Amino acid sequence: MKEEIQNYLNLHKKLIQELESESPCTIIKVSEAITGSIKNKGTIYLCGNGGSAADAQHVAGELIGRFTKNRRALPAISLSTDTSVLTCIGNDFSFDDIFSRQIEALINEKDILWVFSTSGSSPNILKAAKAAKEKKAKLITFTGRKGSELEKISDICLSAGTAVTSLAQEIHQVAYHLICKLIEAPF
Numbered sequence: 001m002k003e004e005i006q007n008y009l010n011l012h013k014k015l016i017q018e019l020e021s022e023s024p025c026t027i028i029k030v031s032e033a034i035t036g037s038i039k040n041k042g043t044i045y046l047c048g049n050g051g052s053a054a055d056a057q058h059v060a061g062e063l064i065g066r067f068t069k070n071r072r073a074l075p076a077i078s079l080s081t082d083t084s085v086l087t088c089i090g091n092d093f094s095f096d097d098i099f100s101r102q103i104e105a106l107i108n109e110k111d112i113l114w115v116f117s118t119s120g121s122s123p124n125i126l127k128a129a130k131a132a133k134e135k136k137a138k139l140i141t142f143t144g145r146k147g148s149e150l151e152k153i154s155d156i157c158l159s160a161g162t163a164v165t166s167l168a169q170e171i172h173q174v175a176y177h178l179i180c181k182l183i184e185a186p187f
Contacts, residue, residue, distance in 0.1 A: 031182035043075040048116030053080035067180040099128035109136035118168040120148020144168030
């Protein structure tokens with residue numbers, strides 16, 4: 001058991017080192033894009049499946065509530081939180097449409113869609129990303145694997161550099177907490 005723990009922690013350390021060396025510019029770009037959108041009266045829409053849906057909700061909470069300082073509420077909506085809308089779309093259309101249909105109704109060119117997909121290939125996330133691009137919104141993606149289909153259509157992508165879902169989500173959390181901290185500064 002100790003060996004299993006140590007192996008996992010070693011993988012985590014390696015990914016944190018890669019985040020530290022490869023991703024500061026990406027983190028800054030994401031922060032600047034979000035800050036610019038909010039200052040331009042845009043909204044940050046977020047989505048993901050499973051644990052990534054929880055990450056989307058987490059970020060929306062940090063932006064609307066607070067991260068480290070009291071400041072005005074920042075406009076953010078997690079598209080995975082309205083069970084009536086999700087089940088209506090899933091039932092009347094398909095699960096692949098649960099986010100894209102909401103984007104069709106809500107998003108515009110001042111907005112950002114921030115998606116979380118550790119595989120970078122979830123059909124409903126890809127469909128949402130394409131819908132946002134059609135509406136001329138900026139697309140920010142957090143993926144696990146480098147070179148995914150999702151990364152190829154992104155305006156800004158932070159890839160955790162691993163196919164291990166739990167590790168990718170942990171790297172994403174470090175990165176989005178840094179982003180939340182940077183976003184708060186001008187507000």
